[in-house]
Amino acid sequence: MKCPYCGEEMQLGCIQCRDGVYWSEKERVIAALNIGGGKSIKLNEKSIGGPFGGASAEAWLCEKCKKIVIEY
Structure with a gap:
């Protein structure tokens, strides 16, 4: 990308x-x-290693600009 x-x-x-x-x-x-604290948007449903393994969202990194792009 x-x-x-x-x-x-x-x-x-x-x-x-x-x-x-x-x-x-x-x-x-x-x-x-x-819980709590303003509007939020869940970015991805992907779970790693079951209910206690955490979650992950695909992201693109530009080292030059120090920017990360995530599509949800």
């Missing part, structure tokens, strides 16, 4: 989290359960 900011080739990877991968309006402490 080409970076939408600089046009360089981006590197495919993933963003991971304990209980789901979310974008949220406000930064908050990540607890065992995702």
Whole structure:
């Protein structure tokens, strides 16, 4: 994928989290359960290693721009 900011080739990877991968309006402490604190959007349903293994969302990295692009 080409970076939408600089046009360089981006590197495919993933963003991971304990209980789901979310974008949220406000930064908050990540607890065992995702509760409270503004609007949020779950970015991916992919689970790693069962219910306690965490979650992952595909993400593209541009090292030149220091940007990450995630489609949900």
